[in-house]
Amino acid sequence: MIEVSNLSKTYMTHERGHSLREITANLIRRPMKEVQAVKEISFSVGQGEMVAFLGPNGAGKSTTLKMLTGVLHPTSGEVKALGLTPWKQRSEYVKRIGAVFGQKSQLLWDIPPVDAFYMNKAIYGVPDRDYIRTLDRLTTLLEVGDVMRKPTRQLSLGERMKCEFIMAMLHGPELVFLDEPTIGLDVIAKENVRDFIRDMNRQGVTFILTTHDLDDVEMLAERVIVINQGEIVFDDGLNVLRGRLGEKKAVRVTTDIPLPDMPMPGVAMIKRIHESEAELEIDLEITPLKGFIRYFNETYGIRDMSIEPLPIEVVMKELYIGSAKLP
Numbered sequence: 001m002i003e004v005s006n007l008s009k010t011y012m013t014h015e016r017g018h019s020l021r022e023i024t025a026n027l028i029r030r031p032m033k034e035v036q037a038v039k040e041i042s043f044s045v046g047q048g049e050m051v052a053f054l055g056p057n058g059a060g061k062s063t064t065l066k067m068l069t070g071v072l073h074p075t076s077g078e079v080k081a082l083g084l085t086p087w088k089q090r091s092e093y094v095k096r097i098g099a100v101f102g103q104k105s106q107l108l109w110d111i112p113p114v115d116a117f118y119m120n121k122a123i124y125g126v127p128d129r130d131y132i133r134t135l136d137r138l139t140t141l142l143e144v145g146d147v148m149r150k151p152t153r154q155l156s157l158g159e160r161m162k163c164e165f166i167m168a169m170l171h172g173p174e175l176v177f178l179d180e181p182t183i184g185l186d187v188i189a190k191e192n193v194r195d196f197i198r199d200m201n202r203q204g205v206t207f208i209l210t211t212h213d214l215d216d217v218e219m220l221a222e223r224v225i226v227i228n229q230g231e232i233v234f235d236d237g238l239n240v241l242r243g244r245l246g247e248k249k250a251v252r253v254t255t256d257i258p259l260p261d262m263p264m265p266g267v268a269m270i271k272r273i274h275e276s277e278a279e280l281e282i283d284l285e286i287t288p289l290k291g292f293i294r295y296f297n298e299t300y301g302i303r304d305m306s307i308e309p310l311p312i313e314v315v316m317k318e319l320y321i322g323s324a325k326l327p
């Protein structure tokens with residue numbers, strides 16, 4: 001379905017000076033600087049797979065997705081997706097793929113989504129029966145029957161995201177790229193969108209997903225590709241990744257007395273919010289939850305507490321600092 005070989009992208013940008021002398025010199029001659037955003041990455045994705053493509057800010061995710069969707073030419077390397085080279089056979093390719101990019105709207109600002117849907121129907125030549133059936137199903141599932149008749153500019157982020165999703169799916173794509181697909185959605189809509197993605201996936205649609213929402217990853221993806229500084233540092237099952245990191249939880253706690261920076265063994269401070277409120281990371285192999293709660297209550301007095309899976313950023317951070325003991 002997707003075959004990526006030695007794919008690289010180097011951007012050329014103008015170097016910016018910091019000191020007054022550099023800035024003045026740059027007015028006359030601005031030196032160019034190379035940014036190696038993606039460095040010789042290779043991977044393949046089979047038909048019907050659901051892959052999470054993760055990494056920190058600036059890792060090269062968007063650059064890779066742009067090359068996979070065909071909007072950006074690589075500096076070197078190859079991509080074959082659906083038997084096509086995305087940036088060379090773009091018009092043929094876009095008919096068969098779908099994309100939801102949280103930051104970039106496919107809807108038109110002053111026009112109700114339903115009109116944009118109809119426009120897409122015409123562009124992609126979707127038969128009336130298929131169009132009505134899919135639209136019906138999606139609007140019911142995502143509860144946007146009324147919403148899609150208002151101008152896009154009047155919609156909330158969540159309402160707009162639901163419509164973006166419908167827009168991307170109406171022409172029955174075989175391969176779908178999702179960038180933060182559940183951002184801004186309420187709990188029920190998130191579940192509905194995830195159900196729909198799973199359902200489409202069961203029907204054979206392949207998904208590549210980037211997200212910072214660990215629940216998206218856990219509930220949708222079986223395989224995770226992690227990119228860091230333009231290189232793939234992990235490509236395996238999510239359970240393998242979690243297994244390598246050990247059992248950890250994120251805890252937000254408010255206590256009666258101030259918390260020290262190192263409150264107890266096996267517990268690390270992720271973020272201090274106030275002197276007696278913090279986000280912590282517990283290594284359950286060192287400190288079981290029961291022991292943590294007992295010690296914290298006796299020592300600091302627990303006023304409020306929430307326990308969550310480790311945020312994806314923390315999992316990723318651990319991966320980069322080497323504690324994940326990667327091969």
Ligand SMILES: Nc1ncnc2c1ncn2[C@@H]1O[C@H](COP(=O)(O)OP(=O)(O)OP(=O)(O)O)[C@@H](O)[C@H]1O
Binds near residue numbers: 013035055060062064
């Ligand atoms: N048009 C551009 N010109 C120059 N450099 C760029 C350009 N686009 C991206 N970069 C640089 O390439 C690197 C990879 O950026 P990219 O947007 O692919 O990262 P990302 O993983 O998507 O990050 P984020 O999670 O912040 O969106 C970064 O160092 C970025 O500054």
